[in-house]
Amino acid sequence: MEIDKAIRECDDRRLQTKYNNATYVVQRALALYSIEEVAFSFNGGKDSTVLLHILRAGYFLHKKGQNSVNGDLKDFPIRTIYFESPCAFPEINSFTYDTAAIYGLQIDTISLDFKSGLEALLKEKPIRAIFLGVRIGDPTAVGQEQFSPSSPGWPPFMRLNPILDWSYRDVWAFLLTCKVNYCSLYDQGYTSIGSIYDTVPNSLLCISNSSNKFKPAYLLADGRLERAGRAKRPSTSTGGQIPAESNGLTSQDSYKNSMLTASIIAVGDEILFGNLEDLLGPYLCRKLHSIGWSVLQHSAVHNNIDSVAEEVERQKSKSDMVFIYGGVGPLHSDVTIAGIAKAFGVRLAPDEEFEEYLRHIIGDQCTGDRNEMAQLPEGITELWHHDKLSVPLIKCENVIILSATNVPEMEKQWDCWIELAKSSDLLALLEPYVSKHVTTSLSDALSMVRLIFMCPSFFLIASD
Ligand SMILES: Cc1cc2nc3c(=O)[nH]c(=O)nc-3n(C[C@H](O)[C@H](O)[C@H](O)COP(=O)(O)O)c2cc1C
Numbered sequence: 215m216e217i218d219k220a221i222r223e224c225d226d227r228r229l230q231t232k233y234n235n236a237t238y239v240v241q242r243a244l245a246l247y248s249i250e251e252v253a254f255s256f257n258g259g260k261d262s263t264v265l266l267h268i269l270r271a272g273y274f275l276h277k278k279g280q281n282s283v284n285g286d287l288k289d290f291p292i293r294t295i296y297f298e299s300p301c302a303f304p305e306i307n308s309f310t311y312d313t314a315a316i317y318g319l320q321i322d323t324i325s326l327d328f329k330s331g332l333e334a335l336l337k338e339k340p341i342r343a344i345f346l347g348v349r350i351g352d353p354t355a356v357g358q359e360q361f362s363p364s365s366p367g368w369p370p371f372m373r374l375n376p377i378l379d380w381s382y383r384d385v386w387a388f389l390l391t392c393k394v395n396y397c398s399l400y401d402q403g404y405t406s407i408g409s410i411y412d413t414v415p416n417s418l419l420c421i422s423n424s425s426n427k428f429k430p431a432y433l434l435a436d437g438r439l440e441r442a443g444r445a446k447r448p449s450t451s452t453g454g455q456i457p458a459e460s461n462g463l464t465s466q467d468s469y470k471n472s473m474l475t476a477s478i479i480a481v482g483d484e485i486l487f488g489n490l491e492d493l494l495g496p497y498l499c500r501k502l503h504s505i506g507w508s509v510l511q512h513s514a515v516h517n518n519i520d521s522v523a524e525e526v527e528r529q530k531s532k533s534d535m536v537f538i539y540g541g542v543g544p545l546h547s548d549v550t551i552a553g554i555a556k557a558f559g560v561r562l563a564p565d566e567e568f569e570e571y572l573r574h575i576i577g578d579q580c581t582g583d584r585n586e587m588a589q590l591p592e593g594i595t596e597l598w599h600h601d602k603l604s605v606p607l608i609k610c611e612n613v614i615i616l617s618a619t620n621v622p623e624m625e626k627q628w629d630c631w632i633e634l635a636k637s638s639d640l641l642a643l644l645e646p647y648v649s650k651h652v653t654t655s656l657s658d659a660l661s662m663v664r665l666i667f668m669c670p671s672f673f674l675i676a677s678d
């Protein structure tokens with residue numbers, strides 16, 4: 215079988231592992247469901263083209279176990295569904311039908327929306343599971359596993375996502391290594407294809423001396439920018455810009471003129487054993503105080519997922535912002551990020567954008583098929599990039615993760631954080647604050663306390 219052969223003969227270990235895992239998912243699904251009970255959702259896009267060949271290879275390997283296989287191009291009995299739309303690119307339509315003809319796909323074309331179309335299909339056919347080319351990083355992938363039941367409100371079926379953990383880079387490595395056809399739009403600078411109304415070529419591939427000539431999609435160096443050619447929808451991903459609604463604080467107005475609160479969490483056994491003097495916590499306390507924030511608590515916890523999770527869970531609801539440092543790195547004992555994911559009840563998932571930053575630092579020294587440091591809490595993570603930082607600051611809702619291990623590094627990260635916060639709506643919250651001293655002739659301390667409670671803003675006044 216040509217796909218299986220091409221992957222086994224290539225020398226890309228990462229691709230081989232991704233391929234083995236994906237075809238394994240296909241084989242397990244085919245062991246669980248009969249051929250009549252599965253369907254393949256194919257739309258001619260690059261991810262579903264990868265999936266087509268993974269399914270062909272997975273089916274071949276499944277049948278090989280039963281000694282009843284010929285590996286022919288047209289040996290593909292899985293029902294294929296295509297939701298046709300008048301808004302689709304003609305190139306996508308023709309590629310879909312041409313591919314169906316080459317590989318003998320039995321295509322059911324559906325002209326309804328996804329949900330109604332699936333409802334009608336499932337009434338008519340015994341389908342129980344559908345293969346999709348969804349990948350982590352797609353807006354619809356959040357919370358999905360390789361086997362994910364359809365969402366509440368959708369007809370009941372299993373979503374099968376064999377290439378869920380593939381990156382943009384993996385997709386192109388596969389298509390080019392296997393030398394299979396893909397839709398011609400990808401050679402014209404399109405990197406992710408939606409409808410004709412929301413998709414243009416990716417401007418990052420524009421050939422500099424020409425406004426309408428683009429390089430092919432596989433030359434996009436940073437997979438995180440795959441959707442740069444898609445019309446913007448509300449999203450948590452920032453691409454270096456900080457969205458107004460994402461400062462992690464609940465309501466701006468309620469904070470105006472009142473004191474913002476922070477908690478600081480240090481993670482590290484060495485601090486608790488007394489082997490290391492913690493200089494970073496006091497530094498952060500001073501910095502927070504200098505911008506008028508009140509530090510409610512500064513705690514230290516063990517390098518252990520549950521200790522981090524419990525402390526983050528406590529502090530994130532108590533304070534406006536939580537700053538956490540220590541336990542961020544490549545060691546097995548570095549569990550801060552896993553603890554934060556646990557505190558928010560989300561899983562760790564590969565973050566393609568973060569992986570690209572790490573790749574630039576580690577370069578070719580990066581071995582293996584998965585960079586564990588690029589696993590970040592799914593659906594709640596924003597990367598705040600600053601030119602002075604080699605990797606961005608990581609923000610999970612109102613928790614800021616600082617990877618500094620010494621004061622000069624912390625100073626740099628703090629300065630960058632302040633600058634980035636100023637460029638977002640956090641600016642209003644970082645307005646200079648004025649501390650005023652009063653002298654009173656009131657004789658007893660109790661009267662002084664009363665005065666503080668009656669007009670606190672006199673003691674802490676925002677500049678406006
Ligand atoms: C076969 C199939 C099954 C789907 N199942 C679900 C589902 O269970 N829950 C859901 O919210 N969306 C489901 N969707 C919709 C997708 O999540 C998503 O909205 C769709 O692929 C459009 O993506 P786009 O807006 O990026 O083009 C399904 C789509 C397809 C084609």
Ligand SMILES: Nc1ncnc2c1ncn2[C@@H]1O[C@H](COP(=O)(O)OP(=O)(O)OP(=O)(O)O)[C@@H](O)[C@H]1O
Pocket residue numbers: 255256257258259260261262263265295296297298345346347348349352405406407408
């Ligand atoms: N119109 C459709 N008909 C059938 N399946 C679809 C359709 N739209 C999306 N899908 C399914 O959802 C998956 C994810 O869609 P998505 O647009 O992210 O990927 P793609 O179209 O394969 O590639 P690209 O990201 O380049 O557009 C597809 O691989 C396919 O399985």
Ligand SMILES: [Mg+2]
Pocket residue numbers: 259406407408
């Ligand atoms: Mg698409």
